[in-house]
Amino acid sequence: MRCSYIRLLVNDFEACFRFYSDVLHLPVLWGDETGRYAEFDVESGTRLAINQREVMAEALETDTADPALPHQDRLAVVFQVDDVDATAAKLVADGARQVMEPRNWTAWGVRASHFRDPDGYLLEINQPLVPDLGV
Numbered sequence: 001m002r003c004s005y006i007r008l009l010v011n012d013f014e015a016c017f018r019f020y021s022d023v024l025h026l027p028v029l030w031g032d033e034t035g036r037y038a039e040f041d042v043e044s045g046t047r048l049a050i051n052q053r054e055v056m057a058e059a060l061e062t063d064t065a066d067p068a069l070p071h072q073d074r075l076a077v078v079f080q081v082d083d084v085d086a087t088a089a090k091l092v093a094d095g096a097r098q099v100m101e102p103r104n105w106t107a108w109g110v111r112a113s114h115f116r117d118p119d120g121y122l123l124e125i126n127q128p129l130v131p132d133l134g135v
Contacts, residue, residue, distance in 0.1 A: 001079040001080070001081050001087070001125065002045070002079060002080050002081075003045075003046050003077065003078070003079055004045075004046060004047065004078050004079065004080040004126075005039075005046065005047050005048070005049045005076075005077075005078035006046060006047075006048055006049070006075070006077060006078075007049040007050070007051050007056075007075070007076040007077075007078055007124075008048070008049070008050050008051070008074070008075060009051050009052075009053040009056050009073050009074050009075060009076060010050050010051070010052065010053055011053050013033075013035070013036060013050065013052045014033045014034075016050050017031070017032070017033040017035075017038055017050060018033060020038075020040050020048065020050065021033075021040070026040035026041060026042060026048065027040065027041040028040060028041075029041050029047065036051065036052035036055050037049065037050070037051050037052070037055065038050050049078075051076075053072070053073075053074070056073055056076065056122075057072060057073070059100075059105070060073070060099060060100055060114060060122075073121075073122045075121060075122065076121075076122040076123070076124050077121065077122070077123050077124070078123075078124045078125075078126060079123065079124070079125050079126075080125075080126060080127065080128075081125045081126070081127055082127065083127065084102045084111045084112060084113055084125055084126060084127050085102050085111075085113075087113075087125050088101070088102050088113040088115075088125060091115060091125070096115045097115060097116045098113065098114070098115050099114045099115060099116055099122075100112075100113060100114035101113060104129060105126075106129065108126075109128060109129050110126040110127060110128055110129055111126060111127050111129055112124050112125065112126035112127075113125050113126075
């Protein structure tokens with residue numbers, strides 16, 4: 001597993017985007033202040049991403065819960081793997097708490113599965129979706 005992203009799940013996307021781009025002067029790799037997701041270059045193999053908090057809550061189906069409660073995520077650590085299904089099965093077998101089985105997130109361009117660490121932090125394992133070339 002390779003840590004590919006630290007994703008901050010933010011309430012005020014526009015303000016956070018301006019903070020990381022205009023105050024910290026991190027180069028923007030993807031997205032803009034009008035979106036709901038952006039990536040920044042932090043001069044390492046890992047990227048810093050910000051994501052509108054509701055987007056992840058909708059994806060994990062926790063969007064009906066009170067956003068002020070601790071189970072509403074504020075951070076996701078994202079690991080890229082070669083095979084999401086095999087890695088997820090191994091993690092479950094080793095005792096990891098899975099919160100979302102592997103599925104294709106076509107809008108995100110990845111196949112991903114979600115877990116929680118013992119303290120409740122959200123972990124994502126993913127692999128890029130390979131386009132079907134019809135061959």
